[in-house]
Amino acid sequence: MADLLAASRPVVDIKGLVRSFGGPNILDRLDLRIGAGDFVALLGRSGSGKSTLLRTLAGLDPVTEGDVAVPSERAVVFQEPRLLPWKRVWRNVTLGLREANAKEKALAALAEVGLKHRVDAWPLTLSGGEAQRTALARALVRHPQLLLLDEPFAALDALTRLKMQGLVGDLWRVHRPAVLLVTHDVDEALLLADRAVVLDQGRIAADVAIDLERPRRHADPRFIALRQRLLGELGVDEEGHEQQPGRRSQPAASPSAHPGDRAPRGVLQPATAA
Amino acid sequence: MTALATHPASMAAPAAQRTRRFTAWRRFAAPLAILVLWQILASAGLISARTMSSPITIAHSFYTLTVSGELLHHLLVSLARVGVGLAIGVSAGVVFALIAGLSKAGEDTVDSTLQMVRTLPHLALVPLFILWFGIGEVPKIALIALGAAFPIYLNLFSGIRGVDTKILEAAKTLGLSRIELITHVILPGALPSALVGLRYSLGVAWLSLVVAEQINASSGIGYLVMTARDFLRTDIIFVGLIIYAVLGLLADQLVRALERRVLVWRPSFVKD
Ligand SMILES: Nc1ncnc2c1ncn2[C@@H]1O[C@H](COP(=O)(O)OP(=O)(O)OP(=O)(O)O)[C@@H](O)[C@H]1O
Ligand SMILES: [Mg+2]
Numbered sequence: 001m002a003d004l005l006a007a008s009r010p011v012v013d014i015k016g017l018v019r020s021f022g023g024p025n026i027l028d029r030l031d032l033r034i035g036a037g038d039f040v041a042l043l044g045r046s047g048s049g050k051s052t053l054l055r056t057l058a059g060l061d062p063v064t065e066g067d068v069a070v071p072s073e074r075a076v077v078f079q080e081p082r083l084l085p086w087k088r089v090w091r092n093v094t095l096g097l098r099e100a101n102a103k104e105k106a107l108a109a110l111a112e113v114g115l116k117h118r119v120d121a122w123p124l125t126l127s128g129g130e131a132q133r134t135a136l137a138r139a140l141v142r143h144p145q146l147l148l149l150d151e152p153f154a155a156l157d158a159l160t161r162l163k164m165q166g167l168v169g170d171l172w173r174v175h176r177p178a179v180l181l182v183t184h185d186v187d188e189a190l191l192l193a194d195r196a197v198v199l200d201q202g203r204i205a206a207d208v209a210i211d212l213e214r215p216r217r218h219a220d221p222r223f224i225a226l227r228q229r230l231l232g233e234l235g236v237d238e239e240g241h242e243q244q245p246g247r248r249s250q251p252a253a254s255p256s257a258h259p260g261d262r263a264p265r266g267v268l269q270p271a272t273a274a
Numbered sequence: 275m276t277a278l279a280t281h282p283a284s285m286a287a288p289a290a291q292r293t294r295r296f297t298a299w300r301r302f303a304a305p306l307a308i309l310v311l312w313q314i315l316a317s318a319g320l321i322s323a324r325t326m327s328s329p330i331t332i333a334h335s336f337y338t339l340t341v342s343g344e345l346l347h348h349l350l351v352s353l354a355r356v357g358v359g360l361a362i363g364v365s366a367g368v369v370f371a372l373i374a375g376l377s378k379a380g381e382d383t384v385d386s387t388l389q390m391v392r393t394l395p396h397l398a399l400v401p402l403f404i405l406w407f408g409i410g411e412v413p414k415i416a417l418i419a420l421g422a423a424f425p426i427y428l429n430l431f432s433g434i435r436g437v438d439t440k441i442l443e444a445a446k447t448l449g450l451s452r453i454e455l456i457t458h459v460i461l462p463g464a465l466p467s468a469l470v471g472l473r474y475s476l477g478v479a480w481l482s483l484v485v486a487e488q489i490n491a492s493s494g495i496g497y498l499v500m501t502a503r504d505f506l507r508t509d510i511i512f513v514g515l516i517i518y519a520v521l522g523l524l525a526d527q528l529v530r531a532l533e534r535r536v537l538v539w540r541p542s543f544v545k546d
Binding site for chain 2: 058059060074075076078080082083084085086087095096098122123124125138142
């Protein structure tokens with residue numbers, strides 16, 4: 001694949017990754033490269049293997065077939081905060097940190113996510129958003145070269161989700177890790193990422209560059225066009241109807257040699273205002 | 275009650291306080307009434323002293339046994355038995371639970387064996403223990419230890435296995451070593467179950483003590499009760515029963531206090 005964006009110094013380099021759980025291959029000779037500091041959104045149907053791919057990159061799933069090169073400095077934020085309830089917030093952040101002044105660093109990271117006032121709290125007393133910000137601080141404090149986010153905002157209310165998206169965008173600009181963000185939300189991908197890849201049939205079926213300047217606006221016509229394009233790649237129209245039932249069963253035959261100039265398949269509905 | 279709750283805040287406080295005092299008092303009212311009735315029936319000669327001593331006689335015996343130092347002596351002997359038995363039993367239970375809980379090989383060797391032994395009611399082993407260990411302290415302590423080992427073993431084992439795999443996975447991505455995973459994640463996660471197990475162990479230890487002290491003891495609360503039986507002293511039997519009950523209650527309170535201390539992070543205990 002000609003991942004022109006990732007051509008320079010990739011931090012993630014996956015070649016021919018195959019993963020199955022006894023049945024058909026969930027990941028089927030998948031190739032993906034992510035350049036240093038790139039923000040990549042990973043989209044795909046439920047059950048398409050996004051979490052499986054992310055877990056492989058996190059080192060939680062063994063690689064049995066294919067090559068996977070990932071940096072050792074990587075951190076994960078899951079859909080749930082997954083904090084240790086028996087450790088205070090700041091201790092959750094320093095967990096596994098093998099540096100001197102670990103506490104200071106944890107406090108700084110917590111201040112960065114806006115949780116200065118909750119550093120001594122017990123995790124079970126945090127709100128959902130606060131807990132997820134703690135998880136984000138716990139990831140950040142490790143200065144990851146690769147930040148893996150598996151639907152980190154999915155369980156939050158709409159307003160908190162917006163704030164968290166803004167926070168992640170800000171943190172990414174400051175720290176510049178490469179980010180792989182799994183999401184179901186096309187708008188979220190378009191707000192945050194440089195590149196959106198779509199996982200289908202175990203492969204990267206589409207690789208779409210999002211070259212809009214930040215901050216991005218939903219009303220921007222290019223934003224709307226990209227949204228239609230991505231929804232098309234996901235096989236749904238703007239109203240959530242599945243398109244062309246046959247499309248899903250086609251293997252991803254010609255994995256976009258030039259992701260930028262392939263026309264979206266399927267008939268698109270006219271854009272509804274964002 | 276509901277009417278009181280809807281009063282304005284200024285009036286609600288003293289009213290609520292009064293209600294609380296009243297309910298607290300009410301809880302003691304019934305037992306107290308029974309006690310008074312019991313005393314009246316005993317004084318009237320309607321209950322024979324052989325069947326049941328009167329509360330005042332029991333209180334008096336309690337007093338004499340206390341000042342003579344006899345009660346304290348027997349109490350200390352019993353406490354020592356429970357203490358040693360519990361220490362051995364709980365330690366063994368914890369060690370086996372760690373072996374079985376933390377490794378598959380450990381589970382295969384330890385768990386199946388212990389599950390088999392567990393089906394045996396340990397009190398049924400008394401005759402065997404007497405044959406093996408004689409009638410001294412050893413069979414008594416062994417009985418208590420054996421009984422106390424299982425509840426803590428079972429609960430700690432299932433606690434270790436029940437640790438949230440999602441949290442465990444997240445901890446792995448933080449680069450914790452195996453030892454760190456055990457000390458920071460697995461053991462704290464299993465602690466609530468372990469404490470439940472400890473409470474059951476205490477209960478079983480207590481029960482075992484009562485049974486063990488009836489095999490040919492020459493001291494201890496059980497001995498006091500058995501000799502009282504020979505002399506038809508129901509008052510002293512009651513003193514012994516009360517001691518057993520109070521100690522059992524205290525032991526339970528002790529574990530609860532321990533729970534409040536070590537499980538401060540739990541929502542029910544969290545108050546910040
Ligand atoms: N440990 C496992 N054992 C068996 N099957 C699994 C396991 N983990 C994942 N799968 C299967 O692999 C497929 C991909 O799962 P995965 O969790 O990666 O999907 P996903 O794209 O993240 O979906 P979602 O968007 O719903 O989170 C699913 O069909 C799932 O049932
Ligand atoms: Mg998933």
